[in-house]
Amino acid sequence: MKKLWKGNEAIAEAAVAAGCRYFFGYPITPQNEIPEYMSWRLFEVGGAFIQAESEVSAINMVYGAAGAGARAMTSSSSPGISLKQEGISYIAGADLPCVIVNMMRSGPGLGGIQPAQGDYFQATKGGGHGDYHCIVFAPSTVQEFVDITYRAFDVADEYKNPVMIIGDGMLGQMMESAEIPPMRDLSTLPNKDSWAACGHSDGKQRLINSIRFEADELEAFNDYLFKKYEKIAEKETRYEEYYNEDAEYVFVAYGSVARICKAAVMELRQEGIKAGLIRPITLYPYPSKVINDTAKKHGVKKFITVEMSKGQMVEDVRLAVNGLKPVEFYGRCGGNVMMPADLVKFVKEGK
Amino acid sequence: MKIIISGFGGQGVLSLGKFISYSAIEENLNTSWLPSYGPEMRGGTANCSVIYSAEEIAAPVIDKPDVLIAFNEPSLAKFENSVVPGGVIIINSDIVHTKTTRKDVKFYEIPVDTLASAINKRGANVYMLGALLPIFKDITVEAATKAIEHVFESKPKVIPANIECLKAGCEYMTKLVK
Incomplete structure (x- = not known):
């Protein structure tokens, strides 16, 4: 049944439904409803919630729980996610699954608490040190937050890879009608006895860490990770096309901004201007192919990347378009949110 | 239907928005409720943007509301020019004593605090919800x-x-609308 859910609380309930029983976090606006909800909800379902003494501590608790084979999760907002980067790199280095939520706020530094998308580079290009990637999802509605969170734990387990779900303060704080999928039967979750440090290894030592001093051993591990990423790119890349079939002006935007673009597409079409939208749902792997295919179409005049940043994803759009068509950028910062009318004006003035 | 509700923190502005969204769900409509959050809520104005529709809701932000409900003077000044032509502006006339300068909207003055307090001292925003129904x-x-x-x-x-x-x-609004 559809109910009215706040974005943050919907993510928390969807995680519980997906079988997440361990949450470790540290408070920061605008994502506090996630740990707040988990603090009582996990207790109800026999899980564990810990408010750690810091973000560094929380992500390392996730590392430990994931190593023991649990479905574990943490959430934070931009400055807190920066603090977690070392741990995320270690989790990737130890080849472990987990789910991390970043409800982005404006930066750099402590910045502000209003919505922003300035963590695109951090989320998709590493964030921590070393050659690794998180699988990054960017939902745009409360229902999509639910569906993606529910699936994120399966994706993380399947590829033994950290999954990051990024939203912004707007999506975390808003309420929308959404339906939570049924509670997963924990006995049907993937069995991790073959690798997890869970006491089921017949007394043999099982070491989970990210240290590999031998150059060849580490290079082989690097190769293994990137083979894994190729498979992920092939199977998990997701995007939505919105009025893109005959579009001459193609917006590219993700998350809440993509919704503002949809409203702009409708307004422009009412005025006879053929606008469309490509909305990446996965930011890593990036849906470069659909953007490149669109760029090859004769009718397409230009791309307009729209972000709540000074321009980060626009670099991936330019790589995908590869010079075939002009790529323009419209951005707002500091917690300011563009309105559909701003985008309509931008397209009309630049025509 | 796109609605902006604005006033001081503590006037039930955010709750009124939620009431509308909960009511829309009861009618099987899609709905979104977006609060202002952050520094502007402390001692200043609070506002929320509420949308309901049978269609998919695109932008949850509103630049051209169909209905503006202003619970204080700054809210009327801030948002009155954004209301669509032919839209509706409602003020809580117990607190707002300025009239709108717009000639192309329907303008209603409702002393909700006075009217509601006869029934329920804390019911001004629920009274306003009732008053919105004949418009919706x-x-x-x-x-x-x-x-x-x-x-x-x-x-x-x-x-x-x-x-x-x-x-x-x-009932109050039904008479005014007629």
Whole structure:
């Protein structure tokens, strides 16, 4: 049944439904409803919630729980996610699954608490040190937050890879009608006895860490990770096309901004201007192919990347378009949110 | 339907928005409720953007509201020019004494604090919800009643007085709209 859910609380309930029983976090606006909800909800379902003494501590608790084979999760907002980067790199280095939520706020530094998308580079290009990637999802509605969170734990387990779900303060704080999928039967979750440090290894030592001093051993591990990423790119890349079939002006935007673009597409079409939208749902792997295919179409005049940043994803759009068509950028910062009318004006003035 | 509700923190501005969204769900409509959050809430104005529609809701932000409900003077000044031509502006006339400068909108002055306090001292925003129903047309009193019952589930004692407020608000506005 559809109910009215706040974005943050919907993510928390969807995680519980997906079988997440361990949450470790540290408070920061605008994502506090996630740990707040988990603090009582996990207790109800026999899980564990810990408010750690810091973000560094929380992500390392996730590392430990994931190593023991649990479905574990943490959430934070931009400055807190920066603090977690070392741990995320270690989790990737130890080849472990987990789910991390970043409800982005404006930066750099402590910045502000209003919505922003300035963590695109951090989320998709590493964030921590070393050659690794998180699988990054960017939902745009409360229902999509639910569906993606529910699936994120399966994706993380399947590829033994950290999954990051990024939203912004707007999506975390808003309420929308959404339906939570049924509670997963924990006995049907993937069995991790073959690798997890869970006491089921017949007394043999099982070491989970990210240290590999031998150059060849580490290079082989690097190769293994990137083979894994190729498979992920092939199977998990997701995007939505919105009025893109005959579009001459193609917006590219993700998350809440993509919704503002949809409203702009409708307004422009009412005025006879053929606008469309490509909305990446996965930011890593990036849906470069659909953007490149669109760029090859004769009718397409230009791309307009729209972000709540000074321009980060626009670099991936330019790589995908590869010079075939002009790529323009419209951005707002500091917690300011563009309105559909701003985008309509931008397209009309630049025509 | 795109609605902006604005006033001081503590006037029930955000709750009124939630009441509308809960009522819309009872009518099987899609709905979004977006609060202002952050520094502007402390001691200043609070506002929320509420949308309901049978269609998919694109932008949750509103640049051209169909309806503006202003619970204080700064809210009227801030948002009155953004209302669509032919739209509706409602003020809480117990607090707002300025009239709109717009000639192309419907303008209603409702002393909700006075009217509601005769029934329920804390019911001004529920009274306003009732007053909105004749304007919305597609949300019934029954749906709004169910929403009120749901919202106050944990405080069943206050439900009857709030439903009375809701109905009184609806009747008051029905006469004005005619």
